Amino acid sequence: MALADGNRGRVVGQPHRKVDGPAKVTGQTKFADDLSMPRMLACKLLRSTMPHARILRIDASRALALPGVKDVVTGAEFPIPFGILPVSQDEHALCPDVVRFVGDPVAAVAAIDEDTAFEAMQLIEVEYSPLQQIGSIDEALQTPSPRIHDYGEWGNIHKTVSLEFGDTDAALASADHVREDVLFFEGNTHLPMEQHASLAYVEADGRLTIHSSTQTPHYLHRALAKVLEMSPAHIRVIATPNGGGFGGKSDPFNHEIVVAKLAQRTGRPVKICLTREEVFYCHRGRHPVLMWIKTGFKKDGAMTGMQFRSWLDGGAYGSYGVASTYYTGALQTVTYHVPAYRFEGTRLFTNKPPCGPKRGHGTPQPRFALEVQLDKAAHDLGIDPVEIRRRHLAPANSVTANWLRIGSMGLGACIDKVVEAARWSERYGKLPHGKGIGFACSSYICGAGLPIYWNNMPHSGVQLKLDRGGGVAVFCGSTEIGQGSDTILASVVCEVLGVWPLDVRVITGDTDLTPVDLGSYSSRVTLMTGNAALQAAERARDMLAEAVSAKLEFPASRMVFADRRVFDASDPARGISFAEAVQIAESRFGTIGTVGSYMPPRSPGRFRGAGVGPSPAYSYSACVAEVDVDPESGIYTVPRIWIAHDVGQCINPVLVAGQVEGSVYMGLGEAMMEEMAYRENRGVVHKFPSLLEYKSPTTMEMCDVVSILVEDPDPNGPYGAKEVGQGPLLPVMPAIANAVFDAVGVRIDEIPVTPEKIFKALRGTGRVGPKSVPSAHPDYSPPPMTQVPPPWKGGDGKALEPREVSRA
Amino acid sequence: METLHRRFRVNGETLEVAFAPQRTLLELLREDLGLTGTKHGCELGECGTCTVLIDHLPVLSCLVLAAAIDEEQEIATVEGMADGKGLHPLQEAFADLGAAQCGYCTPGFLLTAEALLEENPRPTRAEIQDALSGNLCRCTGYVKIYQAVEMAAAKMRGELFELSEEALCGTR
């Protein structure tokens, strides 16, 4: 369905106020911790103080005896494991026998208030027997025993991935220039302003309801049913508006399952709100990743082939980590043409809070590695860093070496515009010492092509109810985490039906009321809920059109739905109000309700591992960052970032701009100062689980942002729309690292790029970064590589029979 | 255990509350008065999320002892910003420009900005950044917040505010 005027419709494409705006600015929005019920109990979790230990004994008798304490539970009450991915159901709501990181929950208290619960926690005695702690990638590789989990690849290797698309050794041998680089991206966390909170209660008939700050109510629903051994039909999960998510609220969590169980056991509502420190222990943030990348180039900068290896420090549990591992190897091929590609990824278990999906999910790290290496290669070859990319873009409507189908590809336009806006050619390499600009590009998926548990059902469903009074109710399982998902639904429905957002009631994230939507992750919401809403709205419009056409006697093909009216395009005065149209349709058909659903197209990859990476569409971004470095200290600022983002079509341009700016902000934080650091020699405690010491940019650090939105509609998106919530973050980190090189001539091959590292590089070898890749344990034999011929080698998307491959 | 019994002026009204002596103003507002508009991000003074106004001065309610507040002191929370008939210009601007994304930090920013504009009706961008430097946001990158404050400030001065679509949405 096309918009009336290019990229601008009546609602879609216009900078309307977001539908949840007024409630948020008046404090009316109820976040999970704002909810309260009569006789509500407060819950607190007792957490492990050991990084790795066996639980010998828990004695809660003194806690239970404390007046005001209503219940205490331990791992014994939660024998059934859960986890977000079917292949890593390795979590228990409370640890039954082993604790795996400082912060792992072992017991829970329900009491009349938080003060009493806190006091009761101190009275629970836990006896541990320490096990050897594993605090790093190297340690995990070299310490196969004790195993942190009794499943996985081998020892403390959780997962390995080994894929090759074409003969990369031959591709490298035929190159004019080969670069081999090792880079490191430290872990960081989402740091939403809202701490996780959940409120659970049981109705008189035994049905359970939980309100929770979650991005994925459907997955929480499934986990609760499994662990509590209840029919999902008797469990209701309501996702409250999230005060920020960024991927940190996408797992089913210990505290959610615990309050549900406590509500059942006590017969009273139970609420928990995590402290900020506990949010650091929930984590599920960006994996620290060590990366090795070897790429062959022709003299003109074209890549002949690429070999990429990643080691992910996964923390103590699986979370989304298997997917994260695949993601560290998936999107290297969707920006520039890579004729042959090899990827080996390894995820390790360590005794730290578990890593999972954070904005970009496993792709910012390899993007950093690739974009920095390209910058270096450009220098080696005497080519401008913009040109080396611009000349060799992956083509639109093509399939990559690793079988990802690219549709619309606006990276060329993004590059042209951002380079012009930043006056790249005038300034690159020409600024005074200390000032520099750097360039990087990136791409991101618009929703994962496969759901987390494999099935053939839609990824998103929308129901519409049309009221005789002209109001429209939109039901969808999506969750508003601040990105504007409620507004997407309202905007699409308004555009089709010709009503205004104030006429539309959006009801989301309620497993009893709304059709399944998989959740707010992988940037799927605009494309998938938008398409489902489009289908439901078009079906409703068709019904109304048929009824109105019969009544008013002009063809539906001339019917316009706009301004709360339905009228004849060739005679606008001839029409009726939208409400009347609904009444006419209801008279004809009965009660009006429609559904729409969306399922992504099947991707061409057919090999094991092909499930991660495919998407109905890819967004693209190009970024120029300007830095100002003081060579004497290494201290630097980022005055300005220019960013062009290929969004396909803005559903709401002011909200799109907000996502671009917010992504740049978060990228800035990751580039400059954010890191999840641990004290390995002190029981692997988190070095600083607080908002003061985990450094997140204030207004004083934030740069100017010059945004350019490229709108080249993608046929797979609603009105051509692609994602914007994650893509613009990705190029920021490498652009800043590359800018530092332009400014003072040193390479910081690590994120974050800190003053200490710049200082060290300036006075040392000119580079700070990892020196080498980790060694495997002598007893470990990696599995054979899966060979999948790329499309241009006559491949059909399937893997060949296994055979050995020599490793470079 | 002692319970205190005091009167507080909140959003222009006198309210009587019984509360524990160690309650912070944040807890009193949210849990004893049901005014959940004031949010919390850390309860240690490290984020600015819990900002309220006391006698027009923005302070962190997580570190104000309810017991230390005098009956005459005027406490203002986000619930009192709209005057019943319409939103405060800052609220309008934050809503219109998408300066409230997840909305969790928004009440704190609104009140800090309200105090700024009361004292300085024509702040420069740098003055806005400085005044808001004690409020953290993880969603917006602050850009739309600055624009919203400037827009509201102009409206409150009775001036026309020109924000080009390019400044608002980027170049399309």
Next chain:
Amino acid sequence: MMRLPRFTLHTARSIEEAMARMYSAGDDGMYVAGGTDLYPNMKRRQMTPGTVINLMRLGELRASSGSPSEGIRMGACQTLTELVRDNRVARHYPALSDALRVISTPLLRNMGTLGGNVLLDTRCNYYDQNWEWRRAINFCMKKDGEICWVAPSSPRCWAVQSSDTVPVLVALGAQFRFLSPDGERVVSAEEFYRDDGIKYMDKSPQELLAEIVLPPADPDLRGTYRKLRRRGAFDFPVLGVAATLKMDGDTVAQARIVLGALGSAPIVAEKASNVLRGQRLDQDVIEAAADAAYGPSKPLDNTDFAYAWRKQMVRKFVKDALLNLKSK
């Protein structure tokens, strides 16, 4: 939520009342002004007084007296915002104004006081943590434990002096006036601080800080304060350089450099100051002074930033401070 432990707050309506309540509370009592240091510490169970005496309603402590020519006497309970806006401070004691402006955030400055900043608890990454976190490392020497984790074989605590105003007050020669049941005591800022993370002040718990007394303003005395921190708001200093200078024609007549956030007490960089006296402020002299400050500096790994780099920054920040003073 992080919540305060149970305690009773008394809002004192007179200094006598404050001191009487403190006396009867004994070891279980603490004074509070803005609360921005005490209450987070209490929520983390670093301090758990049963009685807290609020000083913010004591008019005498909320006002300044004196004049620049006599020396301004600053009430200890004046908020940092009030002092940032005090034109007399900005004009006559610019180094102090520099320091006041960079403390924490505007919101915290609306609540925090100069007295609170002067008496700020020493800080450490192993100490400024929640109770459960500290239990996981078996606590530390400063609170509930025996070992100083940043220097495990050391017999003393190495928590860091983290106030921005303290190095400046030491450089200016300020004094502190205390009240107690035993009477009044005036002590110079320089002598007040001790090189120990636990016993970092020459003060008994019963003493109430009433005034910070500044010396008569000297129009020829140049002063500045430089702060190193990761972000432009919230963060405590991980290095502070307070420098004052008086010229006699082209040469330095008086110089004082005081370093903050490097040790448990502010460090008077005597050697650096000596290098400057009688010299012209040429580049090589400035660098020699910076080197002399750098040499003895020994930051440890208990704050933000790599401590080896913090040490390097001593040289740079002292140099920058002196260049700034040269241009005034």
